[in-house]
Amino acid sequence: MHSTLELKPNCPCKIIQLPDMQEITIDNRTVIPIRLIPFVTGWKLSPDVVVEMLAKSEKWHRVFIPSFHLIPDNSYQAMLPKEWDIFGSDLEILSNKLQAGDKVEGESYSVWRKRSIETMPAGTFVWLDDLKTAYKKVNSHTIFTDERPGDRELNLQPLVPIEMRDLVYEGFDIKLNELKNFLWGNSLPLPVKLSPYELDNTEKKISQDETEFERAFYDFAEELPRLKAELAELNEIKPATMEERQQKKTEIENIEKQIAKIHTSKDIQGDSGKEKNLEVGSPEWRSQNAKKAADARHSKPGGSRDKQKQMREIWASGKYTSKDRCAEEECGALDISFSAARKALRNQPKPK
Numbered sequence: 001m002h003s004t005l006e007l008k009p010n011c012p013c014k015i016i017q018l019p020d021m022q023e024i025t026i027d028n029r030t031v032i033p034i035r036l037i038p039f040v041t042g043w044k045l046s047p048d049v050v051v052e053m054l055a056k057s058e059k060w061h062r063v064f065i066p067s068f069h070l071i072p073d074n075s076y077q078a079m080l081p082k083e084w085d086i087f088g089s090d091l092e093i094l095s096n097k098l099q100a101g102d103k104v105e106g107e108s109y110s111v112w113r114k115r116s117i118e119t120m121p122a123g124t125f126v127w128l129d130d131l132k133t134a135y136k137k138v139n140s141h142t143i144f145t146d147e148r149p150g151d152r153e154l155n156l157q158p159l160v161p162i163e164m165r166d167l168v169y170e171g172f173d174i175k176l177n178e179l180k181n182f183l184w185g186n187s188l189p190l191p192v193k194l195s196p197y198e199l200d201n202t203e204k205k206i207s208q209d210e211t212e213f214e215r216a217f218y219d220f221a222e223e224l225p226r227l228k229a230e231l232a233e234l235n236e237i238k239p240a241t242m243e244e245r246q247q248k249k250t251e252i253e254n255i256e257k258q259i260a261k262i263h264t265s266k267d268i269q270g271d272s273g274k275e276k277n278l279e280v281g282s283p284e285w286r287s288q289n290a291k292k293a294a295d296a297r298h299s300k301p302g303g304s305r306d307k308q309k310q311m312r313e314i315w316a317s318g319k320y321t322s323k324d325r326c327a328e329e330e331c332g333a334l335d336i337s338f339s340a341a342r343k344a345l346r347n348q349p350k351p352k
Contacts, residue, residue, distance in 0.1 A: 009295065012188050012241060024125075024172060024331070026076060026125075029127055029128070029129070030127070030128040030129075030248055031068075031125040031126065031127060031128065031170075032125060032126055032127075032128050033125050033168060033169060033171070033172060034054070034067065034120050034121070034124040034125060035117050035122070035124075035167065035168045035170070036051065036158075036160070036168050036169075037050050037126070037131065038050065038113075038117070038324055039155075039158035039159075039160050039168070040131075040154045040156060040158050041135060041154060042146060042150075042151075042155060042158075042328050044138075045135070047091055047116035047117060047119065047120055047140070048088070048091045048092070048095070048115070048116065049343065050065075050120070051084050051087050051088045051091060051120065053065045053134060054067045054079070054081065054084040054126075055081045055082070055084035055085055055088055057080035057088075060241035063137050063138055064081070064134070064136050065130050065131060065134045066078065066126065066130055067079045067084070067124055067125070067126050068124065068125055068126070069121065069123055069124045069125075070123040070124075070125075070172075071088070075126075079124065084321050087119060087120060087121065090119050091116055091119055093114075094112065094115055094116065094119060095112060098111060098112050098115075104200070114164065114167075117167060117168065122170035122171035123171025123172065128156075128222035131154065132154060133306060135154055136152075139152045195332070195337075223258075223262065224259065224262050227255050227258055227259050227262075228259065230255055231252065231255045231256070231259070234248060234252055234255070234307075235252070254296070266274060304340070305334070307334045307335075307336050307340075307344075308340075308343075308344035310334060311326075311327070311330060311331075311334060311336075311341050311344040312344055312345065312348055313350055314326060315328050315345050315351065316348070316351050317351065318352070323342065323345045324342065326341075327342040327344075327345060328341075328346065
């Protein structure tokens with residue numbers, strides 16, 4: 001499934017999140033940031049070669065790739081070949097400067113790779129179909145020895161070092177931030193490819209979902225008995241005034257709703273309300289004991305339920321007027337994900 005984010009009402013740029021890659025489109029055409037080209041070509045088209053092609057130089061089999069840059073009014077503008085001349089000069093100077101300090105041939109190459117990416121301007125791009133055509137033409141003039149699978153193809157899911165991702169997508173990063181806010185606002189996990197260290201990414205969301213069943217177990221094992229005891233205690237109270245009778249009625253209705261809500265969820269107990277008598281060592285027995293252990297783990301101080309309680313107490317303090325803002329600001333301090341913090345605030349009344 002593709003989830004599409006329209007950045008602004010009149011902006012032609014969209015970001016589509018695919019299962020394994022990020023695709024940036026403009027006017028329904030896929031674009032490749034200039035700084036990403038070395039990675040999708042396996043560095044066969046290094047920054048100096050890319051700039052030569054964008055400048056319409058005759059050095060590379062007269063291969064030319066039209067280029068564009070984003071402009072502040074949320075549109076884009078075609079670049080002239082001559083605009084790339086200065087970047088070609090900068091790359092040549094950078095290469096000469098680094099090589100002059102080499103004690104061993106090629107010693108500065110790793111430094112040059114990163115700094116050459118920095119030298120190319122941010123927010124510039126080419127159309128993917130133009131890049132494919134140019135790359136095919138380059139390969140037609142290339143003699144491969146010991147050709148490997150993929151040598152002649154673009155890699156649209158390249159490995160970009162984590163420390164270079166912001167640099168490669170500079171100029172497009174505001175759109176990535178808006179994607180993150182869009183997903184957060186709709187309680188959706190962040191793509192692990194773009195946010196590998198975020199608590200809310202798709203990989204960590206899988207493990208978070210496992211706690212949903214544990215929460216249902218907790219409701220039956222602890223919350224339901226507590227609510228029933230509280231209901232029995234309320235029924236024994238004899239109100240002295242009309243106001244107290246009304247208050248008692250309201251509280252009873254509230255507790256009955258909570259009990260009904262638990263009963264309508266998936267019951268992990270037997271029909272009698274007691275745990276099933278399972279054969280020791282059976283898969284069901286192991287599952288039941290695993291749930292008990294998980295319940296104990298999440299209920300201990302510093303566990304997930306303790307953190308949920310702290311989250312609710314922060315909300316009840318009146319420090320925030322928005323549950324989303326409260327969850328966003330406090331989830332890091334409690335070391336829980338945004339979605340877990342937001343779930344803890346469900347059905348919580350507004351602070352008095």
